[in-house]
Amino acid sequence: MFQIFNTLTRKKEVFEPLDPSQVRMYACGLTVYDYGHIGNFRTFVAVDILRRYLRHRGYRLTHVMNITDVDDKTIEKSQQASVPLKDFTHKYIQAFLEDMRALNIETPERIPLATDHIPDMVELIRRLEQRGLTYRGNGSIYFQIKEFPSYGKLSNTDLSGMKAGARVDADNYEKLDVRDFVLWKSPKEGEPFWETAVGPGRPGWHIECSAMSMKYLGKSFDLHCGGVDLIFPHHENEIAQSEAATGKPFVKYWFHCEHLIVEGEKMSKSKGNFYTIRDLLDRGYHPLVLRYLLASAHYRKPLNFTFDGLHQADVSLERLCDFRLRLERHLPPGRSEGLQELIRASRAKFEAAMDDDLNTSGALGALFEWVREMNTVLDQGKLREDDRREALIFLDCVNAILGVFPFEAPSPDREVEILIREREDARKSREFARADQIRTELEQRGILLEDTPEGTRWKRRL
């Protein structure tokens, strides 16, 4: 029984999709004015593990993730770069997709762009206008919060104390009430705009997620995901405009990932603690080491990113990979007493942890415990072919959920094989200096050797 924490109710709830045969989930993606940073990817990895686990649980799933390719920031940065908005965002969309691949994040079924859905947003705004929930000012259109009494239910915010009627002139747009938010922004000099049925302009930020999620998933759907910073006002506003337009509950479960901080502080460019995926790759880290680190803490707890932590993740992941590597061997047929039981029990522990609101730390604990027991069995030479196959199935299952193992078998390398054979010969004739020299040479090339009773094994450093 899979339980998930729902921000809306502030409780863990048994997950039951609206349509038992199909889970429909939406996740807020990236605003593409720059490369995504490791904090962004913490959320995307958490959402990825969620979707993988739902599939493991047997659900078919439609997962939509938007990309915001028009907003204040994208416009500002593209103008600074003197590049047309579309070309500017294209570059970062491509980079984002590359980073997703590097982190082994599964591609959502749909990745809609805001600029491809202007008509859908306009349609939604018109519906809100027809219902008398909006007003205009200087060509912009605002959502009137006082028309939506349950406003604040997601973020547990009581906005009634804020001064209504105060004229706020933030960002040169006119609101009647500070709590109101903009649905449609009138065109400004030199900015991109669209000619539409609600007039010329461009969409406010919140409307795109409502329009695109409902277009692809229906008026009510199961899961809406994002970082905690989106709870207010973004998701609150989405609820208001969506439910006000349809009269139906918008989302059943709200899933929010806590923030990642760096060395105890909020990541920011000015502090110099701002890292993209590319930064870490440039420093020589395997992307899945980052994924492992992100997966090793529970998604609802703040994660303090440090390079020491990244190193610990590296070593831990390597332990799992080494175990997997030990399983690549020929074994006598049959099975050993009790091993099937051990595997089944460990698998049950792993799943119980994941069932409990994706407790990845607990799940990894179960996995490591099992690995130690299996290593002992291997040391004792008690593992047999059927056990080995079962163990590999379990590991594949773990990997289908966590997606952290860089398990591709090392691609054969003729040159390496020759050097290893040369070293074998040297060792046989007890020329250890020569043997060690070859080992050092290979190590400098990132090839690590291990001598086992069955011969020398090698692997690439992560």
Next chain:
RNA sequence: GGCGCCGUAGCCAAGCGGUAAGGCGGAGGUCUGCAAAACCUCUAUUCCUCGGUUCGAAUCCGGGCGGCGCCUCCA
């Protein structure tokens, strides 16, 4: 000021009322030509702090202290 998250060994991190998982690091040992990997033993009488509830609290309640976040764009 309002709302929220967090504080468990040197570090990371589970734990959700029944007597401290797991990983990294460290010490010692087994194995090895030496390594590596692996395994074994040890490494928190105690969970920021002070009170309370309870037969029993890291876990529940209240007061402190400390860190982080949101309330404006933010995953």
